[in-house]
Amino acid sequence: MESSAAPTVSAGHDAGPAPVDLLRRLRARGAGDPVTHVERVPARVGVPAPWPAWAPPELRAAFARRGVVAPWQHQAEAATLAYDGGHVIVATGTASGKSLAYQLPALATLLADPRATVLYLAPTKALAADQLRAVAGLELEGVRPACYDGDTPRAEREWIRRHSRFVLTNPDMLHHGILPGHAQWSGFLRRLAYVVIDECHTYRGVFGSHVAHVLRRLRRQCARFGATPVFVLASATSGDPATAAGRLTGLPVTAVTEDASPRGGVTFALWEPPLLPPDSATPAVPAQAAGDHDATTDLVQVRRSALRETADLLADTVAEGVRTLAFVRSRKGAEVVAANARRALDDAVPGLGDRVAAYRGGYLREERRELERALLHGDLLGLASTNALELGVDLVGLDAVLICGYPGTRASLWQQAGRAGRSGQEALAVLVARDDPLDTYLVHHPEAIFGAPVEATVLDPANPYVLAPQLACAAVEAPLTPADLALFGDGAKEAIDQLVEAGALRQRPTGWYWRHRERPEVDLRGEGGAPVCVVESATGRLLGTVDGGSSHFLLHPGAVYLHQGISYVVDDLDLADGCALVHVEEPDWSTHARDVTDLSVVSVRSYVDAGPVGMFLGEVDVTSQVVSYQRRRIATGEVIDTRPLDLPTRELRTVAVWFTLSPRSLASAGVQQADVPGALHAAEHAAIGLLPLMATCDRWDIGGLSTALHPDTEAPTVFVYDGHPGGAGFAERAYGTASAWLRATRDAIAECGCETGCPSCVQSPKCGNGNNPLSKPDAIRVLDVVLENLPA
Structure with missing residues (x-):
């Protein structure tokens, strides 16, 4: 590690120092003080509420076995609104127990009505897996929760369609699998009582606009089967959540925003890495690792890179016995932070680096599940993650969070910072500034973080480049009718006319019909095409995936590709087949x-x-x-x-x-x-x-x-x-x-x-x-x- 001494390992790893003491030690490890501001976020006392009268005794007992003696006020309020048939969004802080707000009415309904079903949508597989553990752990008879996503073995899918009453999935699977196969899901959809949309603030921009229409397609199919499910949404604190939820679902939504949960205090530090020596021309980190697109960079570093700084901080906190999660903006960045932290720890105590790992999207299912288990059970002390772990995965006992670069929104910043102290204990959060205009501005203008409201979620369902493809998907599922125009909103008629003119739809007296045998290919995430598989040439082993839009930058012939700290060089990129062939190599150059x-x-x-x-x-x-x-x-x-x-x-x-x-x-x-x-x-x-x-x-x-x-x-x-x-x-x-x-x-x-x-x-x-x-x-x-x- 450059210019930093190896971390000193404390005697034990079970209990680290208090956040204030830990921050003081971290600040003292260099020549200058890198901290530009420290904000003390005070602890908060919780406000409990009685169990709603409609909550059945067996459900209350199940929650009590999990340690939930009574709901907090916001949980009870949102749950009752939903149980009474109102669409509701609960927009409160991280670790505020939003899960109970939708689990309570949904599970109460499943227990009262043995035919009712629930559909739960999460933006990440990790979050869905965590919620599956939570619901299954209640051991409620007849609920039969199950995940239905791209990792689900085909042999299990038919059983889930026929027997599961609480299906956990994601918008991509709803779009690509459930809605196109609505005939196979008819029994589930006609009995659908609740649709739960977790972490809905992540549905923004083009992705959010696509998801908005996927939800309208879901409502359309439910209506065809005679069902009108209640929508319950959970969100991080955000600006005007009711309006955002209404745009997402196309329905009137009531917001619950007063957080009544207890919260441990957070010491939140803004950290600006030190300047490099004036005569230093050495990059602080291989530029190819700085971000998913940073392979294009020509920067001359003037400050120590945020990646190097975060890696050092992660090594130091792990050496202190502090369970730490480091959020990094990119896949490559997560790999680099984990690798450098492991190297520093092994220099201090051989083998200690094994307690640090990287976690990111693109890993295979088995790798992701094992990393989640290791962190939950304490086998790992440090994890460098992309935002795959930003969301509501129930990680307990984390003492510190390092945020390598401003994550783009205040909502995400607070969501990531909230991963620490989830059991109510004092916690440390550190935002490590990248060497860019926004991060530099923020660490010198703390009021822009701590004194400004959280942003409203931006999405535009009327975007014609989203609306037309989604209408095409809807037409495949069932012919479009004039009644659908109001459902899909402004611009629907114009988009349908364009599809007719293009030969995709045919107008008949009963509606508009899809003309082709093939389904339209629509990428919800707007990432510029289907993912490209990264395959090791010598073994045929699938290493991971890269979205199509990034593949030109990350997987061009000759590019260096990192996976779990191992360097590979790309031999060939076949965009038509969506495959990049790579071989192991440790070059002394970056691309x-x-x-x-x-x-x-x-x-x-x-x-x-x-x-x-x-x-x-x-x-x-x-x-x-x-x-x-x-x-x-x-x-x-x-x-x-x-x-x-x-x-x-x-x-x-x-x-x-x-x-x-x-x-x-x-x-x-x-x-x-x-x-x-x-x-x-x-x-x-x-x-x-x-x-x-x-x-x-x-x-x-x-x-x-x-x-x-x-x-x-x-x-x-x-x-x-x-x-x-x-x-x-x-x-x-x-x-x-x-x-x-x-x-x-x-x-x-x-x-x-x-x-x-x-x-x-x-x-x-x-x-x-x-x-x-x-x-x-x-x-x-x-x-x-x-x-x-x-x-x-």
Whole structure:
């Protein structure tokens, strides 16, 4: 580990130091103090409520055996609303017991009505598996809970369809399996009493818009079988949860938001990694590991990387006997943090590194289940995870959470921080800032975290690129009728007409009919295609999967791919078959893909004419292609060579926000004509970096382009666009908050202590132009011109 001493192992691992003492020890391990702010989140006393009169004695007894003596006030309120037939969302903090709010009415109904069924939807397999353990552990006669997902053996599926009364699944399986096979599920669906949608705040953007229509398709099939289930939603604390739940389900929903559960105190530290020595040109971490798309990075690190810092902190907390969960933004990042922490621990005490592991999506089922078991039973003390463990998995006894980089929303930040102290004990949470504009801004503006409301969930069911494919899926399940237009909402008739014109639907007197034998292929997660399987060439062993949209960056021929700390090099990428062949190799170089992008304006939806400045929202066409990759020495960052790639072009019609400036206004502000490209480029990077402060996205959900003279605007222009077909609502949010968004962008650049620009302000880890040209001082001048003219 660079510049850090090996951790000192404490005598025992059963009980670590108190959070305040632990933080003091962590702060003292380096020359300077990396903590910019410490927030004390006070403990809270719980407010219990009596069991509802309708809760049967055997159910109360089952919960009592699990240690639940009585519900908390919010649990009882939400449960009663649902039991009385109202659609309800309970939006309270992590570890507040939201599960009881839906388990109580659902299980009471199953016990009272031996024919009733319940469908539970979770965004991750880990969460569904955890809820299965919880429901099965109640040992209620006749409930027969079962998971039905991609991991379910085919031999078990028919039994589940016929006999399970509490089916746990995910939106993907509902979309790909249950709804297309509705005839096989007719017995279950016609008796469906409740639909539970857990962690519903995760259904945002394009994914959320798709899920909204999957739920409408579910309601449609239930209605055909004569069922009108009650929807019960559980969410992290979020802005306006009733409205978001209504958009998701298409139903009127009542919100329960007052959290009455007890909570242990949390010491929450904001941690900024130290600056590297001025003469250091060594990357703090292999750039290929920094994020799922960071293979494109050309950054010169000025601070120690958040990945290295988090790995050190994880090693230190594990050495103190502190059960710690480290959240990392990417799959590669989780692998790197775990590997570096293991190495540091083994340097201190051989074998201690075995108590740290990585956990991420793409692992095989057996690996995921074993890691969950090991953490729950204490065989592991440290786990580096992607957000697969962010959600409501019932992990108890965790003492600390490390968050490697701001996760994109305050809702996710608090959700991750809430994984510690779930048994009511004092806990430590540490946000380790990445070297980028948003994280740097946040650790120096703690009020933006601790004094700002949690964001509202952004989704747009009317997105035509979501609505039309979903209507096609619905038409396969049953012909569309005029009565369905209201169910699918605004734009449904126009989308149906387009499907008819394209030859996908045929209109008859009784409705619109699907014309093809094949079902439409619709990717709910908008990840740019089906997952690509990563297969070891020598053995044929499946290592994992990578989403299709990332495969161009992560699995191009010659790319270095990490799996459980082992390096592989890609031999071949077959996009048609969805397969990448790799072999084991430990190269001393990392790979960095490069892409080129072009953009044209299709239409303008709205604009603000502010004299020399124009602000626009509209549709654009984006064309991009990964054209080459660099190999660089891991130890020095030296470029070995650049190798061409022959990968297909990708085209995207989406929504963008953009602003234009007159050349005269730029000249008046002191921006020389030769510096305009660098000024706009730097402003674009910083604006993309700060947009997640305003919208529920991260910088990988959005893209950008800047030019000193765009042919469609005939002016210097900066574009920021949604990285999903048809848009995801992020550019629209940026347009609506333009002044606040660009003010925060300007402040982030101006407050950065560097002279010419760095990853903390204007450099981007995904720049296709190698972060060149960039002009930090001129970017401030550009944004000053915009802010001086744009209405507040």
